[in-house]
Amino acid sequence: MHLIQRMKIWKELRRLEQRAKEQPSPSTFVDLGQVYINLDLNDKAEGLAEDGLALFPKSIELRQLLDCARRGLRNRRAAELRAKLTRAPSPKLFRELALIQMDLGDSNALHATCQQWSLRFPDDAGCWLMLGQARLTSFYRDLAAREGQEAVQCLERAVGMDPKEVQSRRLLSEVLYRVGAVHEAQKHVQVLREIDPADQEVEQLLSHIATLTDTGAELSVLLDEVESHGSLRNASLEAAQPAPSAENSISEVRTGLARVLELAGVEKATFIRGSKAMVKGQIKDGRDPFLRIVRVTAKAAHRFARRLDIGSASKTIVEGDFGRICICVFGEALAAAQCASDCDVELVLSELQELVAGALHAVEE
Amino acid sequence: MSKINDAIAELRHAPGVKGAAVITNDGLVAASSLATGLDPDVISGLSSYLMMTTNRSLTEGSYGACTKMLINATHGKAVLVQLDESYLVVLFDQFAEVAQADREVDETVTRIRRASKLA
Numbered sequence: 001m002h003l004i005q006r007m008k009i010w011k012e013l014r015r016l017e018q019r020a021k022e023q024p025s026p027s028t029f030v031d032l033g034q035v036y037i038n039l040d041l042n043d044k045a046e047g048l049a050e051d052g053l054a055l056f057p058k059s060i061e062l063r064q065l066l067d068c069a070r071r072g073l074r075n076r077r078a079a080e081l082r083a084k085l086t087r088a089p090s091p092k093l094f095r096e097l098a099l100i101q102m103d104l105g106d107s108n109a110l111h112a113t114c115q116q117w118s119l120r121f122p123d124d125a126g127c128w129l130m131l132g133q134a135r136l137t138s139f140y141r142d143l144a145a146r147e148g149q150e151a152v153q154c155l156e157r158a159v160g161m162d163p164k165e166v167q168s169r170r171l172l173s174e175v176l177y178r179v180g181a182v183h184e185a186q187k188h189v190q191v192l193r194e195i196d197p198a199d200q201e202v203e204q205l206l207s208h209i210a211t212l213t214d215t216g217a218e219l220s221v222l223l224d225e226v227e228s229h230g231s232l233r234n235a236s237l238e239a240a241q242p243a244p245s246a247e248n249s250i251s252e253v254r255t256g257l258a259r260v261l262e263l264a265g266v267e268k269a270t271f272i273r274g275s276k277a278m279v280k281g282q283i284k285d286g287r288d289p290f291l292r293i294v295r296v297t298a299k300a301a302h303r304f305a306r307r308l309d310i311g312s313a314s315k316t317i318v319e320g321d322f323g324r325i326c327i328c329v330f331g332e333a334l335a336a337a338q339c340a341s342d343c344d345v346e347l348v349l350s351e352l353q354e355l356v357a358g359a360l361h362a363v364e365e
Numbered sequence: 366m367s368k369i370n371d372a373i374a375e376l377r378h379a380p381g382v383k384g385a386a387v388i389t390n391d392g393l394v395a396a397s398s399l400a401t402g403l404d405p406d407v408i409s410g411l412s413s414y415l416m417m418t419t420n421r422s423l424t425e426g427s428y429g430a431c432t433k434m435l436i437n438a439t440h441g442k443a444v445l446v447q448l449d450e451s452y453l454v455v456l457f458d459q460f461a462e463v464a465q466a467d468r469e470v471d472e473t474v475t476r477i478r479r480a481s482k483l484a
Contacts, residue, residue, distance in 0.1 A: 304436065320431050322428045
């Protein structure tokens with residue numbers, strides 16, 4: 001690149017950096033991030049997108065920027081690994097490269113890597129597991145019988161080459177019971193139990209499969225049925241388990257707030273997530289100034305910490321003639337309490353922290 | 366002014382303290398002693414934004430003014446103490462025990478207040 005051109009780009013970059021600092025908004029962050037990506041500074045673009053998402057967590061453009069930066073970093077790592085593999089091939093490097101290619105969704109490159117891998121290391125079952133995983137992902141996405149058949153073949157080969165390998169057997173049993181070949185899946189899960197009798201997940205899987213009925217049909221017929229119906233016959237273990245209900249999570253938050261309010265000196269407490277707030281204590285209604293103060297202060301402290309490069313502000317205490325306001329933030333959830341000057345701040349903060357951490361998975365009302 | 370500078374410089378030697386500064390309510394740096402990499406103008410801008418925003422919301426809610434603020438972040442901590450026409454900002458590293466440095470911070474506040482009155 002011409003020297004003058006390069007100087008112009010760096011000048012523009014400085015201008016955009018300054019703009020992002022002075023007027024932080026998704027568009028200023030994205031403009032700067034795009035320049036970083038064009039200059040192949042993907043690590044900087046990734047950091048910038050993460051900072052931007054901390055300030056604007058709902059921005060779709062910033063998420064896209066983050067994806068793009070991570071994709072660039074993965075591509076760079078893949079190129080490094082390919083160069084290393086040319087010099088000194090090893091199953092470990094092949095596995096890492098295949099994983100990156102799977103993340104990138106580059107199935108052609110993944111197949112080429114696995115082909116090389118199986119040629120260089122014919123006794124290593126890893127390449128068949130990787131291929132099986134890639135095929136399985138496509139099968140679950142498109143429900144195409146051919147993909148399912150190939151996934152099963154790859155996984156069966158991996159299991160045959162290394163019968164003690166847990167991952168391939170687990171994936172194989174899952175695809176089998178989900179399409180309806182329950183008896184066949186049961187055999188594999190029994191082997192998994194013999195390999196590790198203490199594994200609770202295997203026990204759960206076994207009891208889940210016991211509730212399902214076997215169709216008795218051939219695997220190819222079952223896969224064709226899946227393709228024609230456009231849905232899998234049985235749900236996965238995770239999907240079959242009951243999700244934590246909104247009522248349970250919210251009642252936990254309510255109990256947590258009541259516990260905070262019981263501490264000596266605490267006058268009011270709140271839990272805020274997004275635009276919703278739950279309150280306890282001397283709070284009249286949603287217009288109580290305490291709620292606004294908590295929101296504004298938490299946001300200001302967050303920005304202060306991010307711009308000062310000291311990470312995310314997790315705990316903030318504001319003192320004044322009114323006593324103390326303690327705020328604890330974690331992700332999108334925020335808990336705060338107003339208390340007297342002589343109360344045990346550490347105790348209040350630890351209770352608030354517990355409340356926020358426990359409510360992270362709270363389902364929105 | 367040198368007394369305020371001395372007080373700040375002394376506080377800077379307390380364990381875990383990365384920097385300290387006295388900033389006027391309108392955002393000017395009156396005195397500072399900061400570790401390399403910390404820009405006094407950036408700190409004054411950010412802390413005046415933080416204090417102004419917090420104080421405005423407190424006043425609007427009839428809570429009165431903020432006298433002290435403590436922020437605990439992932440990679441560092443900060444304490445802001447309101448003085449008469451200014452405030453003191455102290456930055457700590459993430460491992461510092463702010464409660465242990467309370468005495469030093471309080472002493473510095475007293476010294477700065479005394480020096481301001483004399484001036």
